[in-house]
Amino acid sequence: MTVETVLPGVRDNTKPARATGPSPWRPVVLGLLLPVSLAVGWEIAVQAGWAEGRLLPPPSRIAQTLWSLSEGGELLVHIGATLWRVAVGFLIGAVAGIAAGAAAGYSRIFRELVDPTIQGLRAIPSLAWVPLFILWLGIFEESKVALIAVGVFFPVYLGVTASVLGVDRKIVEVGRIFRLKGFALVRRILVPAILPNVVLALRTGLGLGWMFVVAAEIMGAAEGLGYLLVDGQQLGKPDQIVAAILVFAVIGKITDALIVAASTPFLRWQDSYGAGN
Amino acid sequence: MLELRHLSKVYPNGTAALQDFTLNVANGEAVAIIGGSGCGKSTLLRLIAGLEQPTKGDVLVDGERITQPHPAVGLVFQEPRLLPWLTVGDNVGFGLEGVPAAERQRRIHDALESVGLAEQAGKWPREMSGGMAQRVALARALVTGPSVLLLDEPFSALDALTRASLQDHLVRLWQDSRPTLLLVTHDIEEALVIANRVIVVRPRPGRIDAVFDVSLPHPRDRDAEDFESLKHELRGALDRSLRDQNRAAG
Ligand SMILES: Nc1ncnc2c1ncn2[C@@H]1O[C@H](COP(=O)(O)OP(=O)(O)O)[C@@H](O)[C@H]1O
């Protein structure tokens, strides 16, 4: 009785405190304050003639460049070429990373046989592969995709291995008590248990995929956002370089958000935890 | 009938957890195993549940030898061990794969209702308190209708009030469906509230030290005089067993 009459009072005390808490927009507004005022300041400085803006073009010039690039459909071609390389490389690297990582996490003998080699290969800076890939696969798409796939593979492999090894033995026993074995145990216990970490590993992998597509395209491509960077450098067009960088940032963010969105329905149980706090 | 015949368990690292443990439990009986920590109580339940293999001896349920988890044997762990990615209802229904959806839903509902959580099926495990989570775990074990129910210190992590209410609840559940109950505990009162028979185990290696028959009718009044005197008697036996163990160790 007394317990029940005390509880609502406690709850009442916390409610107003929450309502007066910081607005959810606060971090967005504060976070944007610095870059937006720098951009506006630079624009004003160049417009007013205080600065030349030749090496670092003001926002209006970059917007103009973006507009003229997209008008003729040229920008879309470059975006398409880059996206295609990242997509194929990511797919190959992610599938291979998940398969090898799951095998290494699940099977001790596989881990003992294969993991030292993979760790050894991982010690090689990925860009060191480029000459070999070009000799093996030529200078066109294949060698670029291979480099991206290598970049994606290692973080995915590491993340998946660690998450399989980290699955709580106590949870696995729940599956065993209900007589789950082999594939059923994998499907109903292991996969859902590792999913949050696999998503994290895929996002890290994708980030590296974007990093390596830039490297691959800078080293020689006839199209792609990386080509725009090199072209801008060789022809002295910093506005084109900055425009390409911005497009990289936006598309990289979008693809990352796509992974998050695709995994959200399966990770709702985690969100509820975050929401509860 | 649950028969444990000369069970011994030596772990690969050389720890002798259990030695020559023999016990028969009739169908519908409630037996409590009591002893200090490390005396092989969990090992005993894991052997009966088929999670571990005995080094020597056999476990038989209605004449059938247990070598792996068996549908007739349910186990509630010391922790709830709910699967965080399933709702409370789906956790309870975890062992009902292959059961038609409508039937599955009905059984989940009945099991949750029997532990007083019928309204919570849609919640996530994260949203459950310790006592609620352990009741969900109990419902998960009950939903498949096991004839032997093993409980490994199921209420030891809960506060005293919740613990007492869950003990009473367990007694009612047991009276309703009468599974064979094997309850591991280190709580004297808990053993006496629930069991028809209390078995004191002594450690290194775990073996039976003393056996008490408890003939008080259920539900039992924790403050009744005969309950109190049984408590004294059992505490004496437990103390003796612990003292012997310390002397042997020292
Ligand atoms: N998997 C294991 N490997 C090695 N030793 C174990 C293992 N499980 C338990 N033991 C040991 O066996 C003994 C009995 O353990 P346990 O059955 O958990 O006791 P209790 O449940 O009574 O506390 C302890 O000494 C413990 O350290």
Ligand SMILES: [Mg+2]
């Ligand atoms: Mg134990």
